[in-house]
Amino acid sequence: MDPPDSHSDDLEILLRTPLFRGVSPSDLHLIARASLRRRVPRGTVFFRQGEPATQVSVLTRGRAKLTRVDPDGREVLVRFVAPAEMFGGIAVLGDSTYPVTAEAVMPSEALSWQGDAMAHLMRRFPQVALNAMRLMAGRIQELQARLAELAAQRVEQRVARALLRLARQAGRKVEEGVLIDIPLSRQDLAELTGTTLYTVSRILSRWESQGLVLAARERVVIRLPHGLVTVAEDLEAGGG
Amino acid sequence: MDPPDSHSDDLEILLRTPLFRGVSPSDLHLIARASLRRRVPRGTVFFRQGEPATQVSVLTRGRAKLTRVDPDGREVLVRFVAPAEMFGGIAVLGDSTYPVTAEAVMPSEALSWQGDAMAHLMRRFPQVALNAMRLMAGRIQELQARLAELAAQRVEQRVARALLRLARQAGRKVEEGVLIDIPLSRQDLAELTGTTLYTVSRILSRWESQGLVLAARERVVIRLPHGLVTVAEDLEAGGG
DNA sequence: CGCTATTTTGAGATGGCTCAAGCTATGTGG
DNA sequence: CCACATAGCTTGAGCCATCTCAAAATAGCG
Numbered sequence: 001m002d003p004p005d006s007h008s009d010d011l012e013i014l015l016r017t018p019l020f021r022g023v024s025p026s027d028l029h030l031i032a033r034a035s036l037r038r039r040v041p042r043g044t045v046f047f048r049q050g051e052p053a054t055q056v057s058v059l060t061r062g063r064a065k066l067t068r069v070d071p072d073g074r075e076v077l078v079r080f081v082a083p084a085e086m087f088g089g090i091a092v093l094g095d096s097t098y099p100v101t102a103e104a105v106m107p108s109e110a111l112s113w114q115g116d117a118m119a120h121l122m123r124r125f126p127q128v129a130l131n132a133m134r135l136m137a138g139r140i141q142e143l144q145a146r147l148a149e150l151a152a153q154r155v156e157q158r159v160a161r162a163l164l165r166l167a168r169q170a171g172r173k174v175e176e177g178v179l180i181d182i183p184l185s186r187q188d189l190a191e192l193t194g195t196t197l198y199t200v201s202r203i204l205s206r207w208e209s210q211g212l213v214l215a216a217r218e219r220v221v222i223r224l225p226h227g228l229v230t231v232a233e234d235l236e237a238g239g240g
Numbered sequence: 241m242d243p244p245d246s247h248s249d250d251l252e253i254l255l256r257t258p259l260f261r262g263v264s265p266s267d268l269h270l271i272a273r274a275s276l277r278r279r280v281p282r283g284t285v286f287f288r289q290g291e292p293a294t295q296v297s298v299l300t301r302g303r304a305k306l307t308r309v310d311p312d313g314r315e316v317l318v319r320f321v322a323p324a325e326m327f328g329g330i331a332v333l334g335d336s337t338y339p340v341t342a343e344a345v346m347p348s349e350a351l352s353w354q355g356d357a358m359a360h361l362m363r364r365f366p367q368v369a370l371n372a373m374r375l376m377a378g379r380i381q382e383l384q385a386r387l388a389e390l391a392a393q394r395v396e397q398r399v400a401r402a403l404l405r406l407a408r409q410a411g412r413k414v415e416e417g418v419l420i421d422i423p424l425s426r427q428d429l430a431e432l433t434g435t436t437l438y439t440v441s442r443i444l445s446r447w448e449s450q451g452l453v454l455a456a457r458e459r460v461v462i463r464l465p466h467g468l469v470t471v472a473e474d475l476e477a478g479g480g
Numbered sequence: 481c482g483c484t485a486t487t488t489t490g491a492g493a494t495g496g497c498t499c500a501a502g503c504t505a506t507g508t509g510g
Numbered sequence: 511c512c513a514c515a516t517a518g519c520t521t522g523a524g525c526c527a528t529c530t531c532a533a534a535a536t537a538g539c540g
Contacts, residue, residue, distance in 0.1 A: 068384060072474060074392035078384055093377040099384055129369055136376040137333040143383035144308060144318055144339055150390045151434030152314040155496070186519065194391030199496060201520055217505060217518060233311060395528070426487065436529060441488060457486060457537060481540100488535070495528090503520070510513090 010037070010111060013060045017084045018135055022127040031121060035111040046088070046102040046110065053091030053098045055112040059083050062108025063170070063182050066100040067191065077191035080105075080182055082170055086135060092118065093132070105183050150194050153234075158193040159203050160232035163213070167222055176214055177223040185218050207231075250277070250351060253300045257324045258375055262367040271361060275351040286328070286342040286350065293331030293338045295352040299323050302348025303410070303422050306340040307431065317431035320345070320422055322410050326375060332358065333372070345423050390434050393474075398433040399443050400472035403453070407462055416454055417463040425458045447471075 014020050014028050023031065037060075040046075046057065049068060064081040078100050081087045091098040092115040113121065122129040149158055163180065172181040186197040186204070193200070204215040212228060214221040222228060254260050254268050263271065277300075280286070286297065289308060304321040318340050321327045331338040332355040353361065362369040389398055403420065411418040426437040426444070433440070444455040452468060454461040462468060 068388050070388050070392045072392060074388075076388040076391045078387070090377045090380050093373050099381045123366075126363075126366075129373070133333050133369070133373055133376065136373065136380060137330045139380055140330050140376060140383065141339045143380065143387060147318070147383060147387055147390065148308050148310050148314075148316040150387065151316045151431075152310045152312060185517095191391075196497060197519080198498080198521085201518095202496095205520070215519095425485095437487080438489090438530080439528060441486095445488070455487095483539085484537100485539095486535105486537080488533100490532085490534100491530100493528105493530075494526100496525105497527090498525080499523090501520100501522085503518105505518080506516085508513100508515080510511100 010035075010060060013084050014058065014111075017058050017086070019058065019086045019089075019131050020128060021131055023125055027125060031125075032111070034117050034121070035113050037109065037111055039109045040104050040107070042104055042106050042108075044104045044108075046104065047098050049098055049101045051098050053088065053096055053115065055114055056086065056089040056092050056118045057102075057110045057112040058086050060109045060111055062104055062106045064102050064104050064108060064110075065188070066102050068100045075191050076194070077188055080166070080170065086132075088112070089118075089132065090136070090139075093136075155193065155195045155199055156203055157232050157234055158195070159189060159200060160228045162189060162193050163220060163222060164225065164228055164232060167225065171222075174221065177221050178225060179219070179221045183218040184220055189220075250275075250300060253324050254298065254351075257298050257326070259298065259326045259329075259371050260368060261371055263365055267365060271365075272351070274357050274361070275353050277349065277351055279349045280344050280347070282344055282346050282348075284344045284348070286344065287338050289338055289341045291338050293328065293336055293355065295354055296326065296329040296332050296358045297342075297350045297352040298326050300349045300351055302344055302346045304342050304344050304348060304350075305428070306342050308340045315431050316434070317428055320406070320410065326372075328352070329358075329372065330376070330379075333376075395433065395435045395439055396443055397472050397474055398435070399429060399440060400468045402429060402432050403460060403462060404465065404468055404472060407465065411462075414461060417461050418465060419459070419461045423458040424460055429460075 010032050011025070011028060014032055015025065020028060020031065036055075038046075039061075046064065047053075047055075059081050060083055062083070064087065066078040066081065066087065068076045068078055070076065081102070087102055087110075088098065122132070149161060153161075166180045166182065166184070167178050170181045171178040173179075186200045189200045190197045204213060204220070207213045207228075208215050210227075212222070212224050212231070214223060250272050251265070251268060254272055255265065260268060260271065276295075278286075279301075286304065287293075287295075299321050300323055302323070304327060306318040306321065306327060308316045308318055310316065321342070327342055327350075328338065362372065389401060393401075406420045406422065406424070407418050410421045412421040413419075426440045429440045430437045444453060444460070447453045447468075448455050450467075452462070452464050452471075454463060
């Protein structure tokens with residue numbers, strides 16, 4: 001009944017979704033059946049900051065980005081979402097409105113559950129609640145780390161770290177090095193690191209001339225990860 | 241049997257501890273009995289960043305601050321802890337080491353539970369697990385807000401917001417306005433907002449001459465909260 | 481009542497921002 | 511298949527908010 005790219009694939013993704021770790025495949029099947037599938041083109045907004053939070057989602061294909069608009073209108077990129085990652089869960093569990101906007105940055109697919117359905121699932125499968133806690137704890141630690149970074153480091157180090165993080169989350173080995181497999185503009189990198197697209201552009205140009213990275217339109221390849229680590233840790237003389 | 245300032249007081253605090261919201265007083269009594277009380281002088285470190293995380297705590301008296309040291313050695317102040325607030329919980333639920341250092345900034349008292357004891361409590365009282373999730377969700381939202389702030393706003397606005405947040409968390413009405421009831425040095429404010437103590441000092445001096453605040457040694461009183469809000473939102477002409 | 485931590489203030493340096501202009505892939509319609 | 515339109519990117523020049531470093535003034539504390 002299911003075409004090969006729907007429920008059966010869903011299950012495969014859900015099996016390696018941290019939120020559902022430890023849940024048996026048959027229970028996962030139940031869980032999957034309680035979900036809604038949404039397949040969207042690039043640019044689609046899953047939900048918008050400030051809207052009443054109604055659903056928890058897991059990305060099954062593609063990539064999404066979570067952004068937040070400052071009262072002053074400046075955008076900040078909170079994080080990218082990769083397949084098998086949960087998003088939108090914080091709002092449902094915490095406050096009643098989404099604290100970020102979620103947008104697909106390439107053709108994507110997500111499964112989602114209504115907040116009360118998820119609450120039900122957590123009651124029925126306590127492991128899911130535990131997983132959610134562990135995930136949130138991890139998110140908190142990451143945010144604290146970024147906060148410290150933003151407070152204490154220079155732009156160049158922050159950009160280096162952002163790229164290294166992205167490589168870990170969405171890196172793909174290619175001939176020239178590690179490709180960050182997300183359409184990633186200079187503007188995105190700037191919003192991710194709290195700087196401007198101009199500064200990011202200059203930094204990437206310099207790194208490219210030093211052979212550290214390859215930078216193209218919405219595309220970054222890390223050629224010398226270790227070199228970036230050196231920059232990130234500020235062990236640099238100043239270079240040139 | 242209990243002296244008036246120990247178990248009975250504990251219970252009173254625990255009754256208004258968000259982590260235990262919805263737990264009956266008799267169950268709370270049980271919970272309290274599973275805890276360890278620690279009374280410490282100013283400057284005591286409850287736990288240090290990087291140590292294996294073993295216990296979840298609730299502050300019952302005093303104040304604590306959670307700081308994080310950058311690889312480069314710079315300190316960042318993650319947050320202050322007020323009575324009835326949980327701390328140390330993230331580490332126990334998430335990773336196995338504390339991501340921050342917790343230090344009493346005045347004579348303080350905390351109750352703590354071993355990680356496995358807390359896990360046991362959460363299994364026995366699912367409401368506690370739910371509360372923990374809600375708390376973490378709130379913490380994530382706050383961290384995201386601060387991240388956006390740090391990425392997008394000027395120092396003066398960040399300091400204004402930090403003071404307003406502190407006033408909400410630890411404000412006490414006094415004759416001259418709202419006293420931030422924490423020993424709060426210029427250095428602390430700088431570490432909280434990602435700037436230097438010099439810049440904070442200059443900003444406070446200016447605000448004091450404008451009548452917005454009273455600033456003394458490790459002490460800040462907000463005289464015109466609305467004025468600070470104006471600064472925080474950058475509705476200012478520039479002012480002289 | 482002197483010691484020490486905290487704070488203030490000055491002066492100079494600079495990293496990163498802003499604004500302005502031109503460049504280059506990529507895609508589109510003729 | 512080409513010329514144009516467009517979104518994304520690069521680069522230059524000038525400026526300024528903020529940092530750094532230095533030194534002096536204060537305020538608690540023992």
